[in-house]
Amino acid sequence: MKQLTLRTSSQLAAILLLSMPLAGCLTSDDGGGSTTFTDDRGVANQPFPDRYREQIVAFMRTYLNNPVGVREAGIAEPVQRTVGGRLRYVVCLRYSAKDTDGNYRLARERGVMFVDGRLDRILDNAAEPCAGASYAAFPDLEKMSR
Numbered sequence: 001m002k003q004l005t006l007r008t009s010s011q012l013a014a015i016l017l018l019s020m021p022l023a024g025c026l027t028s029d030d031g032g033g034s035t036t037f038t039d040d041r042g043v044a045n046q047p048f049p050d051r052y053r054e055q056i057v058a059f060m061r062t063y064l065n066n067p068v069g070v071r072e073a074g075i076a077e078p079v080q081r082t083v084g085g086r087l088r089y090v091v092c093l094r095y096s097a098k099d100t101d102g103n104y105r106l107a108r109e110r111g112v113m114f115v116d117g118r119l120d121r122i123l124d125n126a127a128e129p130c131a132g133a134s135y136a137a138f139p140d141l142e143k144m145s146r
Contacts, residue, residue, distance in 0.1 A: 044087070045087065046080065046088060046089050046115065046116065047117040048117065049089050049091070049114040049117045049118070049119070052078055052089075052091055052112075052114065052119070053075070053138075053140060055114075055118070056075070056091065056093065056112055056119065056141070057140050057141060057144060059122075060141060060144065061144055061146075063122065064097050065097075065098075065099075065100055066097065066098040066099075066100070066102075067144040067145070067146060068098070068144065068145060068146060069097075069142075070095050070096065070097050070141050070144060071095070071096045071104060071142065072096045072107050073093070073094070073095045073137070073138040073139070073142045074093070074094040074095070074135030074136060074137060074138055075092070075093055075135060075136060076091060076092040076093075076130070076133035076135050076136070077134075078090065078091045078114065079133075081129045083111075083113055083123065083129060088113050088114060088115060088120075089113070089114040089117075090111045090112065090113055090114070090130070091111070091112045091114070092109065092111055092112075092126060092129070092130035092133040092135070093110045093111075093138070093141070094107055094108070094110075095107065095108060095110075095138075095141055109126050109127075109130055110122050110123060110124065110126050111123035111126035111129045111130050
């Protein structure tokens with residue numbers, strides 16, 4: 001029993017000692033902020049998201065429970081907005097998708113944020129970044145299949 005306890009505590013000590021150097025990798029040299037894997041510190045202009053429409057359609061195919069039969073799809077051109085204290089390109093979407101029971105939901109407005117020209121995430125609360133957005137028809141979203 002004593003040998004098992006000694007082995008277990010040796011293993012725990014080894015795990016703790018090995019994880020300390022890795023913890024040091026997660027801190028930044030500038031003294032604050034979160035870890036980032038890009039050179040962007042939030043104030044530089046981001047590259048324009050080329051092929052943003054294709055990226056959005058590919059993402060929405062997996063994001064929606066049922067991507068077939070989306071209605072009232074609209075898209076706004078990418079604009080730079082400050083989101084979370086960082087300058088990002090945001091593309092605003094408006095669409096009505098089928099719910100799990102097959103009925104259509106009311107039209108939703110979402111913001112799609114791009115970092116370094118690539119789709120990063122969907123902003124569920126897009127009221128501020130999409131204020132005053134001018135939407136055009138987005139038939140590619142309405143033509144999605146599984």
